[in-house]
Structure formats: C-alpha cells, structure tokens
Amino acid sequence: MTKALPPIDSVDALTERLASMRKAQAEFAKFSQEQVDKIFYEAALAANKSRIPLAKLAVEETGMGIVEDKVIKNHYASEYIYNKYKDMKTCGVIEDDPAYGYKKVAEPLGVVAAVIPTTNPTSTAIFKALICLKTRNAILISPHPRAKGCTIAAAKIVREAAEKAGAPKGIIDWIDVPSLELTNTLMSSADMILATGGPGMVAAAYSSGKPALGVGPGNTPAIIDSTADIKLAVNSIIHSKTFDNGMICASEQSVTIVEDVYNEAKAEFKRRGCYFLKGAELDKVRKTVIINGGVNAKIVGQSAYTIAQIAGVEVPKSTKVLIGEVTSVDPSEEMAHEKLSPVLGMYKAKSFDDALAKAERLVADGGYGHTSSLYVNVNEAKKLEKHRNAMKTCRILINTPSSQGGIGDLYNFMMAPSLTLGCGSWGGNSVSGNVGPQHLLNIKSVAERRENMLWLRTPEKVYFKKGCMPVALQELKDVYNKKRCFIVTDQFLYTSGFTKKVEESLDAMGIVHSSFWSISPDPKLQDALKGLEQLKAFEPDCIIAIGGGSAMDAGKIMWSMYENPEENFEDMSMDFMDIRKRVYQFPKMGKKAFFVAIPTSSGTGSEVTPFAIITDAETGVKWPITDYELMPNMAIVDTDNMMSQPKGLTAASGVDVLTHCLEAFVSVMASDYTDGMALRGMKLVFEYLGRAYDNPNDVEARNHMANASCLGGLAFANAFLGVNHSMAHKLGAFHHIPHGLANAVLLPRVMRYNSAERPTKMGTFPQYDHPKTLARYAEAARFCGVTGADDQEVFEKFIKKIYDLFDHVGVKHTIAEYNVDEKYFLDTLDDMAEQAFNDQCTGANPRYPLISEITSLYKDAYYGHEASTYED
Numbered sequence: 110m111t112k113a114l115p116p117i118d119s120v121d122a123l124t125e126r127l128a129s130m131r132k133a134q135a136e137f138a139k140f141s142q143e144q145v146d147k148i149f150y151e152a153a154l155a156a157n158k159s160r161i162p163l164a165k166l167a168v169e170e171t172g173m174g175i176v177e178d179k180v181i182k183n184h185y186a187s188e189y190i191y192n193k194y195k196d197m198k199t200c201g202v203i204e205d206d207p208a209y210g211y212k213k214v215a216e217p218l219g220v221v222a223a224v225i226p227t228t229n230p231t232s233t234a235i236f237k238a239l240i241c242l243k244t245r246n247a248i249l250i251s252p253h254p255r256a257k258g259c260t261i262a263a264a265k266i267v268r269e270a271a272e273k274a275g276a277p278k279g280i281i282d283w284i285d286v287p288s289l290e291l292t293n294t295l296m297s298s299a300d301m302i303l304a305t306g307g308p309g310m311v312a313a314a315y316s317s318g319k320p321a322l323g324v325g326p327g328n329t330p331a332i333i334d335s336t337a338d339i340k341l342a343v344n345s346i347i348h349s350k351t352f353d354n355g356m357i358c359a360s361e362q363s364v365t366i367v368e369d370v371y372n373e374a375k376a377e378f379k380r381r382g383c384y385f386l387k388g389a390e391l392d393k394v395r396k397t398v399i400i401n402g403g404v405n406a407k408i409v410g411q412s413a414y415t416i417a418q419i420a421g422v423e424v425p426k427s428t429k430v431l432i433g434e435v436t437s438v439d440p441s442e443e444m445a446h447e448k449l450s451p452v453l454g455m456y457k458a459k460s461f462d463d464a465l466a467k468a469e470r471l472v473a474d475g476g477y478g479h480t481s482s483l484y485v486n487v488n489e490a491k492k493l494e495k496h497r498n499a500m501k502t503c504r505i506l507i508n509t510p511s512s513q514g515g516i517g518d519l520y521n522f523m524m525a526p527s528l529t530l531g532c533g534s535w536g537g538n539s540v541s542g543n544v545g546p547q548h549l550l551n552i553k554s555v556a557e558r559r560e561n562m563l564w565l566r567t568p569e570k571v572y573f574k575k576g577c578m579p580v581a582l583q584e585l586k587d588v589y590n591k592k593r594c595f596i597v598t599d600q601f602l603y604t605s606g607f608t609k610k611v612e613e614s615l616d617a618m619g620i621v622h623s624s625f626w627s628i629s630p631d632p633k634l635q636d637a638l639k640g641l642e643q644l645k646a647f648e649p650d651c652i653i654a655i656g657g658g659s660a661m662d663a664g665k666i667m668w669s670m671y672e673n674p675e676e677n678f679e680d681m682s683m684d685f686m687d688i689r690k691r692v693y694q695f696p697k698m699g700k701k702a703f704f705v706a707i708p709t710s711s712g713t714g715s716e717v718t719p720f721a722i723i724t725d726a727e728t729g730v731k732w733p734i735t736d737y738e739l740m741p742n743m744a745i746v747d748t749d750n751m752m753s754q755p756k757g758l759t760a761a762s763g764v765d766v767l768t769h770c771l772e773a774f775v776s777v778m779a780s781d782y783t784d785g786m787a788l789r790g791m792k793l794v795f796e797y798l799g800r801a802y803d804n805p806n807d808v809e810a811r812n813h814m815a816n817a818s819c820l821g822g823l824a825f826a827n828a829f830l831g832v833n834h835s836m837a838h839k840l841g842a843f844h845h846i847p848h849g850l851a852n853a854v855l856l857p858r859v860m861r862y863n864s865a866e867r868p869t870k871m872g873t874f875p876q877y878d879h880p881k882t883l884a885r886y887a888e889a890a891r892f893c894g895v896t897g898a899d900d901q902e903v904f905e906k907f908i909k910k911i912y913d914l915f916d917h918v919g920v921k922h923t924i925a926e927y928n929v930d931e932k933y934f935l936d937t938l939d940d941m942a943e944q945a946f947n948d949q950c951t952g953a954n955p956r957y958p959l960i961s962e963i964t965s966l967y968k969d970a971y972y973g974h975e976a977s978t979y980e981d
Contacts, residue, residue: 116285120294126282127249127298130220133277134247138217142200148274149243153191153692155270156235156263157683160184161947163231163266166259171227173410177946177959178353181873182232182528183263184686189518189526190239192690194546199244203552215550217245219300224292224314226305228356228410228449229528230256231263236528237303238267238281244549249299250283251292261285293317301549305529315537322544324529325536327358328447328476329502329511330468333366333374334461334485334492341508342484343377344879346453348871349510350430354410355450359480359504359515359530362447363454363471365464371457381880382429382867382980383453384413386422391433393420398452399443413451427869427980438470447475461492465499472501478536480504482511503533503541513873517543565782565827566737568706568717573746573819575812578707579614581745585651586618589703595649596624597640597664598656602709607750608655611707623647625667628656631841632663633726634678641670653705654741655750657762658713658848661706665721665739672698678723678732684949688735695736706741709750711801711814712762712849714769714822716744722838731842733949740826746819748812756802760918761849763798763814767791767911768833768852769821775863775885776828776953777874783828788892790820795893795914802918832958833859835948836967839941844929853920854927855970857908860886862966862979863956864904870957882955923973934971938964 117123140148164179198204204213223237234250241248252260261283268281284291292310296302296317304314304323311323333342346361366374379385386394397420398408408416413431417424424431430451435444444454458464468481481500485492487507497505506514509521517524525543533541540548572581585591594615598608603626615622625640644652644667652671654664669676673696685691698704706716715721719737724730754762770791773783793813800810836859837851846854864883871880887900890907897903912922921927924934942964945951951958968974 114279117282118286120291123284123291123294127220130247130249130279130282133279134217134219136277137245137247137280140200140245142198144275145200145243145245146195148271148276149191149195149239151274152239152242152267152271153187154680155266156187157184157692159266160187163259163263166262167231167256170259171230171256173228174353174356179231182229182353183235185526186232186235186528187239188686188690188692190236191692193518193526194243197243197546199546199550213552215552218549218551220247220249221549222295222299222302223248223250224304224310225250225252225260227253227256230260233305233528234260234263235267238264240546240549242271242276243546246549247280249295251295252283252287254287257287303529320539322529322531322540322548323538324358325478325532325538326447326475327479328362328471328474329359329480329482330471331361331364331482331511332464332468332484333364333370334483334489335367335369336486336489337484339370339373339377341878343374344381345510347381347383347429349512350451350453351870352512354412355448356410357512357515360512361453361482363445363456365456365458365467367458367461367464378432380867382427383432384424384428386431386433390422393422394431394433394452395443398448398450399446404447404449409449411450416450416452438467440474445471445474465495469499477501478503478532478538478541479530480506480511480515482506482509484508501535503531519873563778563780566719566740567823568741568744571717571744571746571819573816575748575808578610578745578747578749581743582611582614583618586620591620591651591703593647593649594620594622594651594653595644595647596622597628597652597654597667598624598626598660599628600626602656607709611653611655628660628663630659632659632723634723635726637663637666637670637723640667644671649702651703651705653707655707655709657708657710658715661708661713661715662721662723666723666734668702668704669698669739672696672701678734681734682732684947686952695738698738699742704741705743705745707745707747707750708818710754710758710762711751711818712765714818714825716741716746717819717822718826735949744819746815748808748815751811751815752806754805759802759805760920761847762818763794763801763918764853764915764920765849766818766821767794768856769825769830770794771860771889772831772833773821773824773828774889775882775955776831777872777877777955778953779828783824786820787824788889790817790824791889792893793817795910798914799917829953830950831954832945832951832963834950835945836963838948839945840924843937843941844934846927850920850927853915854922854924855966857911858966858970860908863954865956865980867980868956869959869962872955872957877955924971938967941967
C-alpha cells in the first residue's frame, strides 16, 4: 500500500513537494506515447465512472448548481476530452507531413499550477489533470477553499488510476489547506499556470511572472434578429441559462431582441416558464444579484426561485429564469453585468444595428474576449458578417445555446471541447481559443474535426417470412462455407425439440454442430461462462442463437467472450453520451465466428440490435453491453418459430414492441430512416397484437407481429430508446416484473411526461431544438388511425387507444397490481430512480429527466395517481 504523503499546509511543505514533483515529471518526460496513452485512458475511465458521486459531492459542499448537470460536466470532462485527444501525439515527433516537409516535436512544460473554481470544482479538476497527463506534465492543484473536498476527491481518483497505469508517483498533487499565500507561492514556482476563477485570481496568475493560461470574465450578450427562429432561439437560451443554474461562464447574461419580434419572443419566454420582473420586483432582484458592482456570491448557482426568495419576490417555484426588461447598457445597470445565475437582462432594439451597438457595449463593460451569441437566419450573410466584425469575443455562436456551445463539440463539431475558455488579448489572456493539451506543450498544435452525422446500422442480412429458416440457413454452407456451428438456446426450447429443425438443416449440409441450452430467463454471467467453456472446446466458426431475448443476449455475450477473452464487462458496459465518443473502444468481432440470431418471440428485436444484457448472479450487477460490433451478421425471422407463444408471452412481448417503436420515434436521435420503421411497427402492433393474443394460431397476425418486432428493433438499434426503458430495466431488476409488462405499466405516464411543452429540461442533441414530443406523438397517433381537432386531443385519444390495447391483452395499469410490496418499493425507490437516471437509455430521451421526476413517475405508476401534465 502506498504510504500517504504529508499534507501541503505550509509554504515549506509546498516547496518540498514541488521539488519531488519535478523529479517525478523528469521521469515522466521519458515515457513513450504508448505509455502515456495507457495512463490517459485509465485516468479518463476512472473519472467517468465516478461522475455521479463527484457531482453529488460538489453540490453538497458548495451549495451551488444542479447534481444532474454536474454529472454531465464530469461526463463531458472525461469522455469528450478523451475522445478528442486520445489519438493526439504528444511525445517526440507528433506530426510529419512529407508533402510539405514539416514536422512537429513535442516536449512537456514541467510542473503546472492549476487553480480550480468553486463553480466547476470537479469537472475542471478532471479536465486539467487529464490534459496534463496527456502531455507528460506534473500538475499541482489549488482548490477553492469552499470546494476543496470535492476537488481533492476528483484529483485523487485521477491520480490513483494514473499511478496504477504506470505514471510516476506524485505526478498529480494538491494543496490540502488552500490559502492565498500558498496559491501565490505555487503560481510563482510552477512552469505554467492554468487559472480558472475570479478576475482577481486570474490577474494574480498573469502577474506571477510565469506563463499563464487564464480566462476572462464572461458577459455573453445574445441577439435575436427579426429573421430568427423564435422558438429555437428562446428555448436554446433557456436551455443554456438553466444549465447548472447558469454557472457556465459562457452562459447568456442578456438578450437583445429586435422590436418587430420582441413581443413574440417575450410570449415564448413566458410560455416556457420564465418570469418577467415587474416594478419594484426588478429593483429588488437588481440589488440582490449585484452588490458593489460585483455578483453576489450568495446567488451564484442558485435557482431562479431561490434568488427571488432571497430578494423578497414571490414567483412560481417552477420558474426557470428571472427576466428583467431594462434599457440601459451602462455599468450602473445591474442587469448589464455577469450574473452566473438564471437571471437575464432583456433589451428591445429598434433595429439589427441598434442590437449590435447594445451588444458591443455589454461586451466592453465586462465580457471582452469571451463569448457572444446571435440568432438569425443563416442566409443573412451581411448580418452575420456585421456581427462577427463587431464582436470582440473569441467565441461567436450562431443559433446555439451558449453554455453548451461555448465549451465545444456539442453543437458544433469543429470547436474543440474544453472547460477553460481563453479570451485572447481582449480579455487579458494568452490564448483566444478553447484550452487543450496543445497549450501545455512547447509547440503549437492544430487538430482537425469531423462533421457529425447519423447512421443506419443493420445486420448484413435479415431474412423473414413464414418457413424461411431452412432456406436462409443454407447460406451457411453455400455462401459462407461454415463447417462448425454452435447453437445457444434455453432449456425449454431444447428439451421440447424446438432446435431440431435447425439441427436437421445443419445435418443436411454436413455442418457439425453442438448445443448449449442452460440459459436462465434473465441470462446470467455464470450461464455464459459455463457455455463459454463448451464453446471454446468446440471451436465453431458460426454461432446460432435461437430463442427469446435471453437466449440471443446470452449468445451475444458468449460470442464476445469467445472473440475477445481479455475484455471485461465493467469497461464494456460503461455508459456513453455519444456512442462514437465513448472512452471505451469495443474490440472487433467476427474474427472467429459468424453470428446468426433466430427469434422465437415477437418482442425484443434482439436479432437486429447491438444490445445485450447479462447479470452476475453472485453480485447482482447487470451489465448492459452496447456496441454495433454486437450486431448479428444474419437475422432469420421465421413465423413458424413463433406460433407456440403462450398468451402471457404474446402480450408482454407485444407491448414491448410498442414501447420500442414509440421511444425510437420520439428519441432525440430519431431520423427519417428510423421513423418509417417505428411507425410501421407500432401500427402493426395495434392491428395484430389483439388477434395474435386471441388466436395463437392466426398465422397472419403472428407474421405481422414478427415483422413489427424486427422493425422496432431496427428502429431503436439506430435511434436508441428513452427513460421508459431505463425505468423498466430497474423495475425488472428490483421487483422482477417481466420486461415487457414493466415497460407497459410505465408507458402512458412517460408519454405524458415527455409530451410536456414546458419540460424542466430537454434532451441535448443538435437536431432536437425545442420541446416537440407532443407533436411527434400526435404524428404517430394519426399514422395509427387516431383523429382529433389538434395535437393535444389526438394525444389524449392515443393514450386511450394504448390503454384499450393493454386491457385487451391483460396488461395491468399499476405497479402495485403486480404484487410489488409497498414498503419494499418505497425502500428501493431512491436507488431505482438514480439508477434509471444513469441508465444508458436515458440519454436519448427527448426530455432530460431529473432524478426527482423519475421518482415521481415511479410513485404515480405504483399508486395509479391521476395523470398530471408533468409540466416543469
């Protein structure tokens, strides 16, 4: 066990530690790129795993911000930074372009002093530690006194992971008892300063006599032009301004609206839950937010409601942003200042040029070099040129929420991700871009970006129609020349002779085969490990999984372990915000075996999806594995295999299909390609599930339900799912409600929750520009034959249509009706809600849920409370 280092609590202790860190850094400077990249990977992985506890710790210690948003910050600080820089060369020759005959050689700087703010105490610590590790620099952190516990906790997690991966001991350290004296001593002793904090601290960094990378104050002015999309503009500003209660330095501090759209924009702000301060209310908030020319520390990162309470103003508890309509842009006007909270100054401009003049003054009075924002029709080239020429800011964001847009890689994919935003000479900074590893090397580095895009990923081949299985299997010999097939199924299907048809086809082709059938209904890791031994001994070149979702999931897991035995589930199951940007890189599949999936129920769609779930029976941990490498090579959807489904399975799997289709259709990642499959799939469910349930021998109904299941699988394999599935996963894990029924008991309430026109928070994805899920549900309803005077009426009728279907096939309306004990339900409620929030499916939900909202949904579904609108 590593001996604990003495605390840094005095100048002598700091001086001694800096000397030892220089020795460690000298050793680190000799590391190869491969060694550095391994350390960088393990450190990012460790930070990512701790994003939720660190977020909780930050809010608990500082009393500022929102846990769920700090989770995003921590996730971003590890995943997006890793994804951006994982392949960046930072050791020795980093670039060699023979065409231009140009090389770049990188050397580390030495010891970096990192000043961490109280507003972003964990994410900034993670970010700075990672970019120092990537560049072979040592880093010594000076936390804010009011956030030292959570900052040190974040640094400790990164340090332990880095040292475990081979980094020199003590390459990351921190001041245990922070003080101004120790921080100043650190800054004057280090080789480089990364300063994020108030203006005084940044000024001290630049006057220390050492190179410094700091940030200037932000006073971001947004302009809404008469040509702008008002709905997009207003909702983007709200989305940005409410993120972590407005503590991102790039967040909008004022909005100037051209007068001919002023009233329309004001009405949209009101409709989305903002409160316009009236008369004396405005003066009260002014004097509360800004004191002696500076922001009042007591209101930083607080909610709009809390700030109003401090000011003695009564507003609805659900208020998103406090807006003060003002006219002056002089420093004497409090609303013209940076406020670091959900408080916004609002100006009316006579023209676009008047709006520009106001924005110029606002930048000059407190935001030089930082960020400015414009909402305008992008075809207005002259206005765009005028704006960019007038703004002395290093980030000029067009039609983008500035909190999320300013940090990069979320709404524009050429802007580098960072949590330290340089303001150039205008802001008294040494850099004008988003700070990254290139700024911690003794060279300049320019990184290319790729345009983001969506996708449609499917198995190589999908065969369907009654009786198609023997014909499709023939390809294993005729096309793929397979010699040895391993069949994975469950005990019931095997002992009832269900796999004989497959075995007979293989026998006829002369393909040797073996079978494994010890699969639990909820597949266990122990089952897969047992099967893996048989699989490795048999050495197949083809795996055939036949059965329901359990057999296919187990088959995929066994396939993965067979192909890549060195991988571990904890890393493979790590959540991601964007599958293309995840920290963990899934290994290539198919090197040893071809994978065929044959469903025997019409529900999971697993035959065409990149998902698998396995449970460790010893620990109870569920490992949800997601990657397109897990996509089967061939899917065979033969109705003959589904004719014997009992009524209970028909119902549960059928409503699961409906949930797949509906969640994929309203996902923030839905596209024209997935919409068609989702719509057709849900329509088939409404038309044929009842028939299949009433008459199991109805071939037409079975055939269409098989197609609906596969279409739903294809849709959510690409658009992903939502919070309905996240919550259902936990209902199944904690209370053992079958998955399809767990989805169904939640579905109508989640639909109503998602359809809110004024959600607390909406999903973050570039194509999802304003709350529009009500319209999407209405579109789906009309496709399924529902009519009405407007979207709301159509939606209500759609909910009734769903309940009518559920009643037809025997689906219960409440969790309690599934014999879930009330006390145990309430005892597990908080864990369920937090785990559902952290479920991989949650990220694509159109409404970004708060944990408290998930808790309410669970309670409502348990007790059968009358459905509310779930607004705010």
